[in-house]
Amino acid sequence: MDTTEHAGDTIRTRLTELFPIKHPILCAPMALVTGGELAAAVSRAGGLGIVGGGYAGILGGEPDLEAEIVRAKTAKFGVGFITWALERAPTVLTKALKHSPFCVFLSFGDPRPFAEEIRDAGALLICQVQLLSQIDVALEAGAAAVVVQGAEAGGHGATRSTFPFVPEAADYLRQRSPETLLLAAGGIADGRGLAASLMLGADGVLVGTRFWASAEALTPKVHTDRAMCVTGDSTIRTKVLDALRGVPWPREYSFRFLRNELTDKWSERESDAFRAFGSLSEEYARARAQNDLDMIAVACGEAVGLLKDRLSAESIVASMAAQAADILRKGGQLTFTPRS
Ligand SMILES: Cc1cc2nc3c(=O)[nH]c(=O)nc-3n(C[C@H](O)[C@H](O)[C@H](O)COP(=O)(O)O)c2cc1C
Numbered sequence: 001m002d003t004t005e006h007a008g009d010t011i012r013t014r015l016t017e018l019f020p021i022k023h024p025i026l027c028a029p030m031a032l033v034t035g036g037e038l039a040a041a042v043s044r045a046g047g048l049g050i051v052g053g054g055y056a057g058i059l060g061g062e063p064d065l066e067a068e069i070v071r072a073k074t075a076k077f078g079v080g081f082i083t084w085a086l087e088r089a090p091t092v093l094t095k096a097l098k099h100s101p102f103c104v105f106l107s108f109g110d111p112r113p114f115a116e117e118i119r120d121a122g123a124l125l126i127c128q129v130q131l132l133s134q135i136d137v138a139l140e141a142g143a144a145a146v147v148v149q150g151a152e153a154g155g156h157g158a159t160r161s162t163f164p165f166v167p168e169a170a171d172y173l174r175q176r177s178p179e180t181l182l183l184a185a186g187g188i189a190d191g192r193g194l195a196a197s198l199m200l201g202a203d204g205v206l207v208g209t210r211f212w213a214s215a216e217a218l219t220p221k222v223h224t225d226r227a228m229c230v231t232g233d234s235t236i237r238t239k240v241l242d243a244l245r246g247v248p249w250p251r252e253y254s255f256r257f258l259r260n261e262l263t264d265k266w267s268e269r270e271s272d273a274f275r276a277f278g279s280l281s282e283e284y285a286r287a288r289a290q291n292d293l294d295m296i297a298v299a300c301g302e303a304v305g306l307l308k309d310r311l312s313a314e315s316i317v318a319s320m321a322a323q324a325a326d327i328l329r330k331g332g333q334l335t336f337t338p339r340s
Pocket residue numbers: 028029030031033052053054055080081082106107108128149152153154155156185186187188189206207208209210212299300301302303
């Protein structure tokens with residue numbers, strides 16, 4: 001099927017056909033956020049939930065991945081990893097694959113060393129990219145779907161913006177590998193974002209921030225309480241926090257989270273922060289244990305400005321799908337109302 005079809009509250013795309021799922025909505029594998037309960041709730045609602053395997057345990061302080069996968073297994077599920085971290089603990093992938101995930105999601109590094117093991121286990125590979133130039137590596141790895149992530153996204157990412165990145169990637173894939181699915185990520189938090197992504201040439205969306213503030217997410221309540229009081233102006237994308245807390249992210253990636261005292265002090269001082277690499281690691285760990293929001297990352301994207309409530313994953317999926325279907329149905333009849 002080449003085109004998107006929509007009837008009632010459902011939208012059929014190549015993603016819904018091939019995976020198969022009811023709605024073209026995937027929940028991002030957010031480290032410390034997408035546990036088994038959230039992943040399962042999204043899948044039960046007709047999307048697909050991907051458990052956040054995050055740093056594959058190399059940093060410590062992450063939830064027990066096996067236990068989260070067991071919770072997710074009540075429904076169809078995927079599991080995702082930060083690729084540069086997985087390189088340092090590859091047996092974590094082997095253990096996860098024993099649970100027969102539907103897909104493995106890799107982002108932030110070279111997926112090729114893991115592709116064969118994933119394929120042999122019968123799981124689909126989904127690769128998230130931050131630059132057009134990373135798509136070829138994803139194709140070489142045999143990705144069934146490529147997620148293009150715009151800088152609006154919460155958490156780690158890079159510099160491209162979702163709006164021009166998605167259609168450019170759609171054109172690129174049409175030429176290079178037309179059977180590979182394309183998903184949009186970054187700033188998509190309601191049916192308008194889903195509908196727009198489909199119009200830009202995506203087969204579906206990967207959503208983080210909206211599910212970060214869902215009832216089933218592992219996100220501390222104080223984080224989402226803070227988020228409900230701010231607008232999309234309140235986030236910042238910076239490298240200084242990873243430098244100060246001593247997390248060895250490759251230099252091309254930065255981290256989007258809510259501005260706070262720490263970013264006010266350091267965001268203009270990136271070189272100083274790299275010189276002070278790791279100097280705040282203990283203080284950061286203490287601040288994290290105490291949920292000191294002036295010091296730690298409340299990791300959410302620009303779409304934070306669209307959040308009003310911490311809703312159930314089921315209602316998020318249902319309303320996003322219904323609103324997008326409605327917009328697409330009315331698309332041809334949109335009227336222009338001049339401002340007075
Ligand atoms: C709190 C949080 C944690 C994240 N952790 C990861 C992660 O561990 N691995 C990953 O590939 N992406 C991670 N992401 C990025 C998502 O994969 C996705 O690209 C992003 O959430 C999409 O943009 P949005 O937040 O505007 O919906 C994270 C995002 C958030 C908000």
